[in-house]
Structure formats: structure tokens, C-alpha cells
Amino acid sequence: MASVKVKPRRRLSLDNPPNMSRETPLRMLVFGDSSQDQISLTRSVLGQDVFTRDEVNISATKKNSGVVQERNITLVNAPNLQDNDLPDSILHKELRKAVCFSCPGPHAVVFVVDPFHLTSNTMDILKPMVHYFGECVLKHTLIVLYHERGMRTQSIEDEVKKNKSFRALAEKCSQNYLFFNGEVNWTEGNQTQALLTKVEKMVREQGMFSNMEFKDAEKRIQIEERFIKKSKEKEIRETLKALENQHSGEALASEILRYEEKIQLECREKAELVVADKLGFTLRLVDYAVAVGKGAFVGALLGFAVGYEGMAVGAAVGAGLGAALGGAANAVWSYIYKSFTDAH
Known part of the structure; x- marks a missing residue:
């Protein structure tokens, strides 16, 4: 390994942070009452097409990350609970992947719903999630009422609040809900800012969501990470040696830091996939x-x-x-x- 020392970044505790630093990556676990709502929200928040045009139904857990308003954001889309009739074994496998992809725990569980199609069984869509993660997950759940209609938010909100099913759902989720206009967000970006602000507020009040499943998965992932990184030792040594030959001083330190972050991310993502297959x-x-x-x-x-x-x-x-x-x-x-x- 190279002898150049790079000042390590301070690791922040996320279990119950009093104030979240802007350097803290935000992790959100996303469910929805339709795949299209999940896809549209993810695309709108990240500002890019992370789903292909052929992906109209989310049947497998998918993780997407990006830098949004100078924040590292990760959205983990779990299988859509309304569009799919997945066997329990497949659903549990995908939920285990969702756990691994959002370890050490999501800062918020986002439930995307269409404010114009609230039905009496909207709450039922959440039942598999509650069954798997436990009732306490609802305290960390943010209901996002996503739409792209050119209507005043206030008029939509007034109408939604009259809906008995929504009131019951909001009560279950500690009144954590947010209206999100995707059309407005593409031009102004203020809807995403409101979403991030709401999540940060929830974290200050409740901390991030975690349970034994997440803690167990995180330990396994860290162990797997070390194995994967150890298998790359020769490659890492050779790359660092090449960087030393090409750079010096601050430029070298910067290149080493960039490379170490890249390796850490690669090892982490591989470890998550490995553990997701074994977890259970x-x-x-x-x-x-x-x-x-x-x-x-x-x-x-x-x-x-x-x-x-x-x-x-x-x-x-x-x-x-x-x-x-x-x-x-x-x-x-x-x-x-x-x-x-x-x-x-």
C-alpha cells in the first residue's frame, strides 16, 4: 500500500443524529401503490432516467444513487406491492435485498401514492411491509402523494384530507406526508428540496429506521466487504503504485482518496449483493x-x-x-x- 497518508473523513453516527450533516448520504426505501408512481418519483428526485422505457413494473428491488442539491441520495425501490402477485418466497427474497441495499438502515421509508386514486384498500398495500419490518416502521414512513397535474397543491390537499382512508393512513404514519408535483419539480426543483427537508426533520425526531434484521445484515456486509477488499489487495497495490508514479503532493493525495472511495463503493455494493442472497x-x-x-x-x-x-x-x-x-x-x-x- 502507498505510504501517503490521507486525512480520514469523520464518520457520523446515524442511529439518532441530533443534526444531520450535508455530507451524510440520505437513504430512502421506496414502496408504492403503483410501479409508475415509484418510477416517476425516483426519476424526478434523482433528475435522471434510471429506469429503462421497458421497465413499467418494479418486480425486483433496485438501488439507484445520485448527487442531488449537493447531497448524496440513494433510493432503493422495493417491488411494487400493488402491481405484483409475487409468491411469499420471492417477496421475502426481494425484501432481504432491500434491507441490504439500504443498510445500516433507511432514513425514511417512502410510500408513494396517487392522490387522485386513494381507495379503501390503500392501507392494505402496506401490510406486507409492516408484516416484514414490524409496526414500528410506520413511524419512519413518509407518505408522498405524487402527481404531475397542473393544479394548485392547496386544492388537491383540501380534497385529499376529506378522504377517510387517507386520514387513517396518515394517522398510522404519524401525519408524515408530503405532496409532490413532478411537473413543477422538473422546472423548479423545490419539490425535491421539500422532500429532503421533511426526511431530515423525521430523522431528527425519530432517528433512522433499524431493527435486528438491518443490524445483522450490516455486520455480514462489513465482513463480506473485508473479504472482497482482501481479494483485491494486489490490484490495489499496483494501482496505488501507478498513482505515486504519476502524481505527487496534494494531487497524489486527492487521486488516492478518489481511488479509495471508488474501491470502497465497489466492495460495498458487491458485499450487499452477496449477503442479500444469503440473508434470511x-x-x-x-x-x-x-x-x-x-x-x-x-x-x-x-x-x-x-x-x-x-x-x-x-x-x-x-x-x-x-x-x-x-x-x-x-x-x-x-x-x-x-x-x-x-x-x-
Whole structure:
């Protein structure tokens, strides 16, 4: 590695920042009542066509980043919950990708809706998200009422507030909602500014959204990052050596910093993809504690220390001790074995 030292940037804690620095990248996890609304909002905020013309339906999680108003912005579009009839296994896989792509946690979960098509089942669209992430995710959810009609926002807002379904939805999300006119935003950009300001306000009040799933994924991603970076050591050494031969002084320091940021981003994105394919054990354990009973579940975890056989024995003993809570040793072993097989 080169001997030139570059002053490291200060790492900011995002768990509950009192004031967000403009250097802090904003991560938003996006859901919607239609794929077109999600695509239109993403395009409007990032100011570029990140979706192809053929992409009219979001059925797979997609991550897009850009610099908007001097801020690094990342929008992670999860599969559209209205346009798709995805099997649970596929939906969970895509939601695991959404977790990895927005680690260590999104600053806001954005739910895009059409203010002119609010229906009684609008709230139902959020149910899979709430089921997967938990009820507390609603405190971090921002409802974005996206449209591109040449109407005064106030007249639209007055009409929307009369809608009983919207009032119930807004109440669930702590009255965090925002009207966004895509047509106006293309010429003025003030709608995006309002969106970023609203997200920053929510972060100051609630912090970013995180749970055990995000924390587990972040740890795995960091470990995977180190493996990937280690595999690139020779390439990195050769590139830094070439930079030393081409530059000196501040120019060298600047080039090294730019290169290190590029490598870090590449390793991070590769690690996210790798972990997204492997993630799922944490969620299964949570579901399983309910499915087979706490006695068997805890017993299996205690037996984990001595390997597969210990887990089976631990599950059997735990199931016996916690019979009142339910649980079957055979089910424990079958489930855990499948989980570890998938993980490997």
C-alpha cells in the first residue's frame, strides 16, 4: 500500500443524529401503490432516467444513487406491492435485498401514492411491509402523494384530507406526508428540496429506521466487504503504485482518496449483493420462536455451541422443558438444518 497518508473523513453516527450533516448520504426505501408512481418519483428526485422505457413494473428491488442539491441520495425501490402477485418466497427474497441495499438502515421509508386514486384498500398495500419490518416502521414512513397535474397543491390537499382512508393512513404514519408535483419539480426543483427537508426533520425526531434484521445484515456486509477488499489487495497495490508514479503532493493525495472511495463503493455494493442472497436466517429464527415454542427454540440455540448434533439435542431438551409453550424436536431439527443448509 502507498505510504501517503490521507486525512480520514469523520464518520457520523446515524442511529439518532441530533443534526444531520450535508455530507451524510440520505437513504430512502421506496414502496408504492403503483410501479409508475415509484418510477416517476425516483426519476424526478434523482433528475435522471434510471429506469429503462421497458421497465413499467418494479418486480425486483433496485438501488439507484445520485448527487442531488449537493447531497448524496440513494433510493432503493422495493417491488411494487400493488402491481405484483409475487409468491411469499420471492417477496421475502426481494425484501432481504432491500434491507441490504439500504443498510445500516433507511432514513425514511417512502410510500408513494396517487392522490387522485386513494381507495379503501390503500392501507392494505402496506401490510406486507409492516408484516416484514414490524409496526414500528410506520413511524419512519413518509407518505408522498405524487402527481404531475397542473393544479394548485392547496386544492388537491383540501380534497385529499376529506378522504377517510387517507386520514387513517396518515394517522398510522404519524401525519408524515408530503405532496409532490413532478411537473413543477422538473422546472423548479423545490419539490425535491421539500422532500429532503421533511426526511431530515423525521430523522431528527425519530432517528433512522433499524431493527435486528438491518443490524445483522450490516455486520455480514462489513465482513463480506473485508473479504472482497482482501481479494483485491494486489490490484490495489499496483494501482496505488501507478498513482505515486504519476502524481505527487496534494494531487497524489486527492487521486488516492478518489481511488479509495471508488474501491470502497465497489466492495460495498458487491458485499450487499452477496449477503442479500444469503440473508434470511435471522428472520427465520424470529418466526420459528413463535412456530415451535420458546422452549425448543432456546434449547436449539444453546445446543448450537456444540454443532448440529448439539442443536438437535438442545432442541429436544428445550422442547421437553418448555412443553407448555409447544414445540417439537423433529420440527426444530428439520427447520434449523434447512436454515443452515441455505446459509452454507
